[in-house]
Amino acid sequence: MTARTYGSVHEALRRERGSAVGKPCAAPGCGRPANGWGLTTRPTSFSAKAGSALGYSTDLDAYAPLCASHNAQRDHGGDWHSCPRGHVRLVWGTTNGGHCRGCRREWSREYNARQKSRRLAGSTPEPGTITEQNGGQS
Ligand SMILES: [Zn+2]
Ligand SMILES: [Zn+2]
Structure with a gap:
């Protein structure tokens, strides 16, 4: 038996469990209409897609109908309780x-810290050079 690919898993889902579109989202406390099957557990397999690793599971029971926003949330990893960096979702929320x-x-x-250190580095006048601050003008 060959390993299932991402595409064949979704094919199998449609074949065995039908379409998830319009079913209530399985995320706790959501219930919005789903836009497709979404992975509700941590991925067990990865496939390369457009340069980034796409996580999926070959276990069909790991999928549930998910609304657009919960599908997007799942695509970024983590679990229902917390994000990959450990922020508790109930506390932080999702964009x-x-x-x-x-x-x-x-x-x-x-990002701001990087910009700031870049600004600081850029504003350090080197000896003998005319800086933006005095502009060389009198
Ligand atoms: Zn949802
Ligand atoms: Zn986070």
């Missing part, structure tokens, strides 16, 4: 794109 709000905050903080 429309499915990203953890806690991670978003950390990303922007890290």
Whole structure:
């Protein structure tokens, strides 16, 4: 028996369990109409897709109908309780794109820190050079 690919798993899902579209989302406390099958456990297999690893499971029972936002959330990893970085989802919440709000905050903080250190580095005048601050103008 050959290992199931991502595509064949979704084919098998449709064949054995039908379409998930329109079924209530299986995420705790959600219930919005699903837009397809989503993985509800940690992925057991990975396939390369558009340069990034796509996680999936070959266990059909690991899939449940998920709405668009929960499908997006699952695509970014973690589990129902917390994101891959360990933010508790109930506390932090999720953006429309499915990203953890806690991670978003950390990303922007890290981005700002990088920008700041870049600015600081850039504003250090080297000896003998005319800096932007004095502009060389009198
Ligand atoms: Zn949902
Ligand atoms: Zn997070």
